[in-house]
Amino acid sequence: MQDLNVTIIQSDLVWENIDANLSRFEDKIKTIKTPTDLIVLPEMFSTGFTMQSVQYAESINGKTIKWMARMSQTSQAVVTGSIIIHEGGRYYNRLIWMRPDGSWTHYDKKHLFAMGGEHQSYSAGTERLIVELKGWKICPMICYDLRFPVWARNTEDYDVLIYVANWPSVRVEHWRSLLVARAIENQVYAIGVNRVHTDNAGNYYSGHSAIIEPQGEKLFEKAHVEVIHTHRLSKIYLHKTREKLPFLMDRDTFELK
Secondary structure: OEEEEEEEEOOOOOOOHHHHHHHHHHHHHOOOOOOOOOEEEEOOOOOOOOOOHHHOOOOOOHOOOOHHHHHHHOOOOEEEEEEEEEOEEEEEEEEEEEOOOOEEEEEEEOOOOHHHHHHHHOOOOOOOOOEEEEEEEEEEHHHHHHHHHHOOOOOOOEEEEEEEEEEEEHHHHHHHHHHHHHHHHOOOEEEEEEEEEEEOOEEEEEEEEEEEEOOOOOEEEEOOEEEEEEEEEHHHHHHHHHHHOHHHHHHOOOOOO
C-alpha cells in the first residue's frame, strides 16, 4: 500500500487574466521541492469566479490545457483544478485531471451556484468522476457541490474526496463544517482548496484550505494567506479506520436520476 503525497496551492487570483494567473501558478509550482503525486489548484484558477463565460472560455485544446500538461510533465505529478471550457456550443466550469504523460480526463460541475448567476452562464455536468492514482481512488468535485452529500456519497469505495473552490469568507464556517462532514460520512480523506483575498466583485475569500482525515480530524488548515502545502496521506491509516469502524457496509443504496 503506497501513501499519497498531495500538494495544495491556496492563492490569490488575478481577475479575468489567464496569462497572469498561469504565470503566477507556474512560479508557485516551481517552488515545490517535496516530491508530490498530485497538485491541486482552486476553482477557475485561470480567471477567478467570473460569469463572463463567453469571453474567457477556452477550447479543450486551449492554452490552459496545454499549460497544465506542461506543468504536470515537469513536476511529474497530476495537476488538477477547474477552468472555463467551451465545447459543443456550451460552457462548463470544468475540472481537468491532467497526468504527466499528457493524458487527461475531466469533471463538469454538477451544482451551479444560482445565487451568483452561474446557472445562466454555464451548463451543469451530469456524471461524477472517479480517478485512480498510485492505487488510490479519488473523487474530485467543485465548490458548491460540497453542499450536496448525496452527490458525494461513497458508493464506489473511493479514498479521497477533493473540492476545488472559490468559497467566500461570509459563509466559510459552512465550508469548514461540511468538509469535515464529508470526510466522516464517507470515511475518506477530504481535501478542500480555496482561493484567498478579494475579487473584482468585492467578495473576500479567507481560504481555509484544509486536509481532513477519515475520522474528521483536521491535518492541515490555513486561512487568509497564500500557502503551498504538501501532505502525505496514509493508506494504512485509511484501511485501519475502515476496518475498526466499518460504517460503510451499512450505507444506503440508491440511484441518482
